[in-house]
Amino acid sequence: MKKYLEIIWLILASLTLFAYLLGYLKIISTFFVAILLFTTFVKGSLVIEHFMGLYNVNLKYRIIPTLWLSAIIVLISVAYYLPI
Amino acid sequence: MTLKEKYPPGDFAIWIIIYVELITFGLLFLGYAFSRRADVALFNESQLLLSQTSGFINTLILITSSYFVVKAVQSITSMSEKSAEEANSKASKWLLYAIGCGIAFIFIKITEFYHIFGAGINLSTNKFFMFYIMLTAFHFMHVMLGSFILYVIYKKTKTEGYTFGDYRGIETGASYWHMVDLLWIVLFPLVYIIR
Numbered sequence: 001m002k003k004y005l006e007i008i009w010l011i012l013a014s015l016t017l018f019a020y021l022l023g024y025l026k027i028i029s030t031f032f033v034a035i036l037l038f039t040t041f042v043k044g045s046l047v048i049e050h051f052m053g054l055y056n057v058n059l060k061y062r063i064i065p066t067l068w069l070s071a072i073i074v075l076i077s078v079a080y081y082l083p084i
Numbered sequence: 085m086t087l088k089e090k091y092p093p094g095d096f097a098i099w100i101i102i103y104v105e106l107i108t109f110g111l112l113f114l115g116y117a118f119s120r121r122a123d124v125a126l127f128n129e130s131q132l133l134l135s136q137t138s139g140f141i142n143t144l145i146l147i148t149s150s151y152f153v154v155k156a157v158q159s160i161t162s163m164s165e166k167s168a169e170e171a172n173s174k175a176s177k178w179l180l181y182a183i184g185c186g187i188a189f190i191f192i193k194i195t196e197f198y199h200i201f202g203a204g205i206n207l208s209t210n211k212f213f214m215f216y217i218m219l220t221a222f223h224f225m226h227v228m229l230g231s232f233i234l235y236v237i238y239k240k241t242k243t244e245g246y247t248f249g250d251y252r253g254i255e256t257g258a259s260y261w262h263m264v265d266l267l268w269i270v271l272f273p274l275v276y277i278i279r
Contacts, residue, residue: 005154012147016272020140023277036273043147043269051150052262053157053255057089061099065266068106072113072270079117080278084124 008050015039033080037073044069093157094256102263105226109267112222113274116215123211128279130212133203138196139276142189143268146227149185150265152178153234153258160241161255165248175254176241179234182261186231193224216275223267230264233257 018039022032045066049055054062092099120127156178163171200217207214237257240246246254 005151005158009147009151013144016140016143016147019273019277020136020143023136028277028279033278036277040270040273044266047147047150047262047266047269051154051265052259053093053154057092059088061092064103065106068103068110069266069270072110075114076117076274076278079114079121082121084121 005050008046012043012046015043030081034077037077037080041069041073044073092259094259095252098256098259102259105263105267109219109222109270112215112219113270116219116274119211119215126210127212130210130216131276131279133200133205134216134276135196135199136276138192139272142192143272145185145189145192146265146268149182149189150262152182152185153261156182156237156241157251157254157258160246160251163246163248168247169244172241172244172246175246176238179238179241183231183234183238186227186234189227190224190231193220193227197221197224219271219275223264223271226264226267230261233260 019036022028022036028036048062048065048069052065054065156175159171159174159178197220200213205213205217207217234257237254240253
């Protein structure tokens, strides 16, 4: 697809605007934090795969940043949702 | 089926640096997230002093600059033996936009630091601001280094330094810049939005 980079930029910008609006409108709840963390994972994956160009690279190198991102998002979720 | 590249783009050494940076920032992110559990009220109250708008604008700036850098890399890697001049010229234009974004990020961040430090906040104020200053100042230094790297690459494109089959340098610098973007993508919601 010729304009795929522009589409990826548009998705990244839209998800960033979504995150900002959640904060700006002060509608952050435990439900929206889960959505926000998921969209952060999506944004990070798009950067890793398409901007860093790892989608076309041997799995052993491609998987490292993706595993890092997954681990960070999961552990942030644990820190947020685990009862105090 | 497309044949996969054996190694990631750019010099392999930059990937070692990228992996180390990701681990370092990852530990700071988790330090923030788990420290927050000890005093949620303090973290939520302190977070109100941050400008979510400048965090949002800086996120847009970084993802846009990453897009410009990908376009620059594409211009160079897709060149033929006869189109080196045109490819370098196109890449220099995209890189100039990306450097402009880097400078805009630095300017906004300095303004934010000016307000924070001007309010008498420092590393010892509380745990939230300790993490906020450590994370954002450390990231800020990476943006400055990344902008300098982009400038060096830009200078090389101006002298048509990238030729057919010789573009490892631009891929190396681009990978570093995308890492800076990736780190901010996690930092922005974690520190500025989640409460």
